[in-house]
Amino acid sequence: MIAGGLLSIVEDFGRFGLNDKGITNSGVMDEYAYIILNKLLRNPPNTNCIEITLGGLKLEVDDTCAIAVSGADANFSINSKKGDIWKTHNLKKGDLLEFGFAKKGARIYLGVKGGFDIKQELGSNSVTIKENIGTNLKSGDKLKFLDNSFDGYNICLKKEFIPSYEDNLTLRVILGYQENYFDEEQIESFFNQAYKISSQNNRMGYRLESKPIKCKIDGIISEGISFGAIQIPKDGQPIILLKDRQTIGGYPKIGSVLPIDCFKLSQLKAGNFINFKPISLEDAQAKMLKFKQLIP
């Protein structure tokens, strides 16, 4: 590594079955870009990669390898020449990879054929900084990879499957949880107003800003929190909880965002706008099952 950028960490699908010990699931923020990355490289689905937030990573390759890049467009270059993303590249010793700042989208995925050679912790390669599991990549760090075969294949994703990462997004919400804690008019304004993404957005969650939503109660008895849960704290500004969320918490929730839409949300930045619309549980489950068919 020559420069680590703002936040560049190794991730995979995350660690599961440990929420009862207070350990979060962690894992890549945008599963769509991650799944495609490994498909391009013909890697097994859970092969680790580097998740780069906003850009700034610079590294030199010290052996032949095949890599791919997916996610946000951040002026990716190979030896100072523009490199295509959603595509594989064959590299040789001394090649220089560089990422600028993401113009559209927020998270970039960089994978290598065969994955990086890193020991798993608690069953996963996912770095969780708040749990002291792994660290941010920085200048001087080295990541080993196992597969240095130079097989010359070149695969790129069909244009129609490349997401456009618009600045505005409608998130589908599953109700049926604690919406009884909110008056009808509060739920109505939740679905009718636009929300700005605040600067407090990270791997734990995205804080939103708009007219506050009032809840009839201050808090609930602490309980487990699902991926995508929309918490309404006392100030009435929703927080959508994501991969590094706390395992239990005591704020009321108005609903939960469909995971596919959480992946899209992960590509938004502070200042972007979103709204919400409801989706039925049956519909939501069918959409998730279809999404999971992407995973070989």
Place this chain on the structure above:
Amino acid sequence: MLEYKVASVDSVIIYFANFISKENVKLVQQNYISLKKLNNKGLIDITPSYTSILIHYDLQYFSYKKIIEFLDENIALKTDVTQEEGRLVEVPIYYDEEVGFDLQRISQLAKLSIKDIIELHSSTKYSVYTIGFLPGFAYLGEVDEKIATPRLESPRSKIPKGSLGIADNQSAIYPVESPGGWNIIGRTYLDMFDKNIEGFSYLSVGDIVKFKPITRDEYIKNGGVI
């Protein structure tokens, strides 16, 4: 009461009660332990808390209808009195003002001597209600009401690893250095969270915990840091 609620596209929360009591916590714990023992591949995460269990299930194994049927078959609504109490775990604590920054504050609020506070705290048996906030951070109840003390108004930015605290009628040990607002009364040399121990967390939901006062020498000899 037993209530299932949709918590997300692939999770359901089971509410056993709407208030915290010893009986309700026991009901949650017994069901948590029996669900965990099933080792069912379709159950991804099982997260117990005071009155509820959150189940993250795999949509490739269960639809919502199927998971409810499955839970109905596997949830017991009465605590099984024949079932043994949880595993008894002893945790050595160096109780002293040197590491127990709030012993003096509790002493003033409770109008008890520090010796009495230590005696009251270490003679109680605690149950692990839930684990969260930090990996291995176990919420223990219940602290004797004579020494139950509200959280500090302004949290400390750094609480040393192993610190034992009180917040209202609950007690907990900080598994790693962390900011926090609990009243600190002592410290253990044990690793409460360690990637190398079975289950990773020294304590599990349902365990019974007893604190054993130790001297400064014993604390240091076993690797304790001041």
